[in-house]
Amino acid sequence: MAAIVINGQEFGLEGVEPSTRLASFVRQTACDKSVRVACGSGLCGSCAVLATPPDGGEPRALNSCLTPVGSMAGWSVSTAAGLGCSARSHHPVQERVAAFHASQCGFCTPGFVVGLGAGLERAAAAGRQPAAAELAACIDGNLCRCTGFRPLMDVCKSLAGGADIEDLGLHSAYSPCSPEAPPPARPTSAGAARKGPLRLQAGGRTWLAPRSLQELLQACADAGTSDGGGDGGDGGGPVPRFVAGNTGSGLFPQLWPSDCPLVITLGGVEEMRTVTEAEGSLVVGAAVTIAELIATLEARVPGGSPTPGGAATDNGLANGGGTADAASVDDGTAASAAGGAAPTPPPPHPCAALAGLLARVAGAHVRAAGTVGGNLMLAREQGLESDVATGLLGWGASVVLLNTSSEAAAAAANNAAGGVHATNGKNGAAVGAPEVPLEDFLGDDGSPGAGRLLVAVRLPLPAEGAYYWTSKVAPAHSSVHATMNAAVGLRFASGSGGSAHGAAVADASVALGYYGANRWAVHRAAAAEAALMGRQLSPASLAAALKAVVADVAGAARPSAAAAMAQGLMLQALVPRLAGAAGGADDGGEGPLPPALRRLLRVPAPNQAPPVMRGRQEFEEAPEGAAPLGAPMEKDRVLLQTSGEAQYTGDVPLPAGAQHAAWVTASEACATVEGIDAAAALAAPGVVAFICAADLPEGRNSVAFPMGASEPLFASEQVEYHSQPLGLIVATSQEAAKRGAALVRVAYGPPPEPPVLSLAEARRRSSYYKMPPPIAPADQVEGDPEGALAAAPRAIRGRRVAVPANYHLYLETQSALALPDEGGAMKVWSAAQDIGMVQKAVATALGKRHHEVEAVCRRVGGAFGGKCTRNLPVAVAAALAAAKTGRAVRFVQDRQTDMRLMGGHCEALAEFDCGFTEEGEIQSLSLEVFLLLGAFPDVPLDGMNLASMITMAYSIPNLSLKVRLCRSNTAPTTFMRAPGDAQAALIMESVVEQVAAACGLDAALVRERNFAEPAESGGVVRLALKKEVPAADYTLPRLWARLKESAGYEARCAEVAAFNLSNPWVKRGLGMTHTRFDCGVPAKPAYVSLFTDGSVLVQAGGSEVGQGLTTKVKQAALSELSQLLPEARRPLPAELVRIADQTTNVLPAGNLTGGSTTSEAACHGVKQACGVLRERLAPFAADLGPEGTWGQLMAAVAKANGLSGCQKVPLTAVGYSAELEGGCDARYTVWGAACTEAEVNILTGERRLLRTDCVMDCGRSLNPAVDVGQVEGALAQGLGMVLSEERRMCAATGRLLTDSLWHYHAPTAAAMPRQLNVCLLPGSRLERSTLSAKAVGEPPLMLAASALSALQAAVRAGRAELAALGASSGGPSSGGASSNGGGGEDGSERLASGGCEGSDGDASLLQLPASVDHVMAALCGARGRDLAAAVRAAASDAR
Ligand SMILES: Cc1cc2nc3c(=O)[nH]c(=O)nc-3n(C[C@H](O)[C@H](O)[C@H](O)COP(=O)(O)OP(=O)(O)OC[C@H]3O[C@@H](n4cnc5c(N)ncnc54)[C@H](O)[C@@H]3O)c2cc1C
Ligand code: FES
């Protein structure tokens, strides 16, 4: 019987629907919740499992969300819980992730554990120690939204051999994993080995797993399909659907093979799984995975790959980690390859070049499952932005195809019966398989390939002296689609070895992939090829190719931008060969190259994986006597997070008969609703009920938010934004609920008025919210901005700064579970930042009293403000469904719906006039800021916060500010980490940036010149707009100076200038910015119970969302209760304290988690409660004397209380932080600063961060390890906002176009600065708070502005270079690019719509986010650029 083994236990697959996702099977059938589905599309890795194939081959980590269980028969699968859990021992990876503070909310953590576990196992099996870069490559593609990745990279280093242990700081004692100390064995089983072609049948569907091409062909022949194709061709049988790795369904969900009558899996077909060498070619079976092809190619590189899997070399470590000196910035980068005195290095071996490109395909887990053939089919039929297709096209590959209609298959099966090896091109022909050039395969009509099997790909082995180069321009290193990709293959006339001035190009294969008008285009660049063919490689032919390639991208969605990028790529492609042939600098054949040209022959190397990130953390020791408060204590229950045993709302066990829910959402942005018909849905299998506004009593169709705002739970008469919920389908499974929701028909009438879909449109139509101050801030003015502007020596007028909207991307989507209780009461689990709000909202919707509703939350898988209020509709809907059906209802939003419904940070646009001196002192600033709040105001704090934070630390004598809150027909925005503060900082720092640019001054200097002066002694510091902060709070000058010194700012400015001088195509910049954050500390309740066995249970107001609240609360309880013990016996063991789930049955109010101060407020409350208990127990402690133990103390209390347990000493106490001095509503300001060095490739717009140094004032930290993690995580989120994250709407329908992680680019490890140093400012105190701590969750987010500042500087240097080259004085074509934010409904249009217009006012200024597109726009301005002319000019200069 076919079976799968999960964590050593065998599960039969008979009768199991074969298309069931492995993730669902593991969670539901194997009851293992450590597998988490956070994206469902292969782009986060949280669902990873470690899988060993039936033949016992190499284990690999796979995304179980993309793996149908039907293709896993005979496999043995381990989850994170299988690697180690509390019932057994933990795996070394788990122990280190816990010890290194590499897990915050923990939702992503099991995925990381599995990825690293796979790397260790592979290395152990090969009998070697893994390198850090190799381990980092194993989690390439795993997403974490909390940690900033640095601690995860430290885990890689600690497990690897050869790491510099200094780099691991506190954790340097950990020894690496080695063949002598391999990871512990995990429970596996040989599995149910296959005996014959496997057949699974369920629900009328058949899945076949043939083992040979002959069996496959026989299956096709038996299916009885004719040539006609279709679902049941003339032959009457079903068209077989081929499934290889099934990863294609991650990007194209319609490909999920759920409704196919006949599925044939390709993973077991021997001939398609092998790579053979025959007649000067590699014949790669179509079912060979991308990872396997990489390994094959690397094995052919003389000397091999430095680290298996195409990972970066570990050069980051070789430099001696953790030092802060400028020289330690890793130079194994594009820049070093390009610059300094070093010439362009010799081109890599062609196989290494192709492997380098393939290593950037997807993430590690997709590469481990996704096949070469599957990729090419997706490129041909779905318009996938394929790197594989471009890379292989430039290589000159061809494909072997088979017709699998039954007649043809029968004939071929007969041919194959003799044991023909069909993956060999020649033998493929023997079974009737024609070989087709790849360009013909990709370029035919793109009609579905039903009836066509791609058997193999033939790669001619490169001839001696042949040259191959390939690259991908993309928003990030991997797990992201290309913006453009290219591959160039050159063969030279025999004998020459390809000398630049020797033989002519005999064969040129130039492939380009880019966004065409309607979909991704990949083709040979005929014009560029023609320019090269028959000519020697020389400056002249290079210039000709650069000129010609412009015509090759004429069909691009944005021809001008595409031409600039294609020229950049061609230059990068051809120069290494040209420079190599010319001896790197001098022309061996025709005398020296002109110096100007020689300088240009230093290009960045392509596809360089970043080295493993490193960093240094500095903080003060815990004060004496306070421990464990103030110590870097391990996170509470972190080992449960690493093994996946930690429970989130979606993991709470369901009672029998539980149901699931899915929204029915609007497909219009603004329309009247004429009718909703759910009949078809109700008739669908599994669907139980439909709920809409009509089911709710008058006045109950609403979710009320604080501050009086409310919005309907279900749209009824009118739809206000695309995807707004109209109803809810309740069904027996999540899949059935989703399918049912899609069947509900909604009839729309004409909209009352056209929708407002953009900020520009809102302004044009004066679509503003009218709300009272401070929600809508009153206009503010100080001094005489207009008069001062007129009088200022310098001025910039009418400038704009646009800050795009971004999305929370917590890994746990909005989730709730409603459990009906007796008498109509309801218990609701909600992933919530405020369970009190959940209780009230559910009670209101159900018409119950508050005490009839219990809201519960244990932990939240990331929130970032998105679960303050936007969790309420999900919780209320689940409760309504449970009330209606009388059953438990779980409602977990899928990622796409979550992205569409969550407004995130609101988009902002600032217009300003600014007057200043030649020295950059700002004398006048008039700002008008527009914030796009969306269709409902939710909790519109952004305007209020922006108005209060806009001045940052600046003292501007004449300033006016107007803030407008715009209404639009888009999803409501809500709190998001630093709401309003983030926009304020980015706007204000951009204003200063523009002033500095206008003055030609260093922006950091201009910042300093405008900072408020410290007060002479005591008193207050005056900021602009009459804002004052206590002088004692104004730590900015101190931390700014410290940062300047520790980052080596002055010296590095000089180094960057020198670097830029000698590197034509890579430019660096340094940026230094600051952050200010005003905090209010709310009162928080706490409830502490002591048990007579000595254990302690604590409940504190606030949710654990990954920020370490429960850890700090535990530390506070331990520290406070330890005071009862003699000093020698302190502190109490940590395991004595347990933090209870939050429930409104215990603490009904004061639970809001937000504003970064919840942890400190909760600690106040806990200290208060513990103080009460201390007082009660003090006499008993005194009786015990200096030798007393905690156990004796509790025994004495128990004795006193007698049998009833509570006669004398109550063992429970309530605390409330307001009762502590200054604890309630205490206000203070947090400061911080960061310095970032960034680098830009001015040929393609690619950018990367080299190093960031942060200094944050956290007062005296409650837990410095947690707080460093908060700084790193907030910075990472800010970097996403600044560099890559952008929500884009369809201009016509208002649909969110960036509704998947394929189109919404959050930072992965590769996007982080290579070196990240964090210092918690020593000696800072806030005496009125617990231990003198300050808030840390939100303020560091704004430090990401330093990256923008650094990029601005790099771009300015790039523009200067281009201007000097004369490369911007004409263009491949004139005219800029299309505007940002447009785009149509389909995927290709959406990506083509990426912004590429120059900024308003000053084209040298970057638009946010500083994506590749925007960097190119800022580099080229609106005029494009002609590198051909620049090369020609340089070549002729010295002649
Ligand atoms: C998250 C993610 C990121 C990605 N990033 C990149 C990237 O950066 N660059 C890039 O180039 N690609 C990228 N991809 C695409 C990835 O490479 C492909 O999904 C993968 O190679 C497809 O192989 P598969 O075996 O999973 O195909 P499947 O999903 O099994 O099949 C895909 C399609 O091809 C058909 N098919 C498969 N094999 C054959 C065959 N031999 N003959 C006929 N039909 C066949 C199937 O019927 C199906 O229609 C990404 C994919 C994901 C999910
Ligand atoms: S849930 Fe599978 S990769 Fe994200």
Ligand code: FES
């Ligand atoms: S710890 Fe990684 S997403 Fe929260």
